[in-house]
């Protein structure tokens with residue numbers, strides 16, 4: 001069917017690439033291009049004999065628009081799937097505009113020097129993408145990503161209006177280390193050490209980091225402490241889902257993780273302000289990343305499950321209604337299938353599906369869109385098919 005250029009070859013990309021290779025009817029040719037070409041080559045060596053998908057590899061600096069343009073012009077993909085870091089979103093979007101190529105990512109742009117993630121930078125490309133006749137699909141991971149698809153599905157099939165959404169992200173996995181992050185430590189720690197916030201009646205309400213705590217009993221996992229965080233999909237869902245009064249995001253954290261994080265914060269190790277060290281400028285958080293376990297190595301030792309989903313409250317046929325849509329994913333099952341733990345798996349599978357939606361033309365409108373702005377039905381079908389089946393609960397316990 002088509003050609004996909006995948007940028008980045010880390011934890012999430014590795015899963016997405018495994019899945020593209022399983023889905024070779026759609027992904028007839030892929031190019032894996034990243035900063036470190038040897039990682040791309042190693043993955044090609046592992047997968048090429050198992051798939052009909054033809055795999056190419058290349059080195060690219062995704063901060064450089066000219067390098068990206070050259071790569072895109074040579075390979076001529078139908079879609080560029082950006083699985084590098086949020087810092088590269090805008091350069092990759094610029095290269096897609098210049099070459100008139102569709103774009104998909106899993107995380108919104110974040111400038112390197114301010115840990116503040118919002119959509120304004122990418123939404124500013126809307127008119128230019130419309131004029132070029134190409135699509136940018138923003139946030140096709142799990143959260144953002146599947147949470148947006150779940151919201152669009154709930155809106156389409158279960159509600160006349162949705163007033164409250166609580167997104168619950170539970171990782172019941174255990175990797176046996178006192179402290180490690182499940183995906184890129186820099187991105188993860190920037191996210192959890194930022195102030196929390198939620199949207200109430202159209203306005204952001206800000207909280208201190210980890211200020212709001214709840215306990216929830218998760219299906220197939222049990223009771224966990226969870227904390228309110230700022231999360232990027234709140235911004236787009238509050239605009240795109242009809243009738244929203246409040247939308248919040250909660251993530252579970254164990255006590256050991258929080259104690260370590262507090263200590264690292266207190267000594268200044270999570271700072272993104274550069275400091276001078278032995279005549280060289282270093283960023284403490286980047287140095288911390290270098291000493292922490294590489295998330296890619298956690299897969300083999302992580303046991304347990306993730307449970308991520310959305311609880312909706314709203315109105316159907318004039319009556320109040322509640323509805324919970326979620327997915328449960330088993331770390332070891334993911335590891336056996338693709339050699340990664342469930343955090344990368346739950347992001348990499350929807351990334352592949354997002355690219356598939358554009359390559360098959362099931363989603364086809366020019367401009368820059370968040371995932372909930374498309375018809376959720378074909379995506380929901382593919383979630384069941386490619387390893388992230390969803391579960392419905394029509395009488396869920398609510399979060400107070």
Ligand code: NDP
Pocket residue numbers: 007008009010011012013033034035036039060061062063083084085086088106107139140141142143144145183184187343346347
């Ligand atoms: P990793 O750090 O494991 O991988 C990032 C990859 O990008 C690496 O291969 C890295 O290269 C490459 N890269 C970084 N900078 C450049 C550059 N300038 N040029 C070319 N390649 C570059 O991260 P993850 O796989 O964990 O995360 C990938 C993305 O997924 C992130 O944007 C993250 O925020 C997002 N994410 C989204 C989630 C969701 O649910 N929506 C959940 C989890 C993550 P190298 O190998 O040389 O380091």
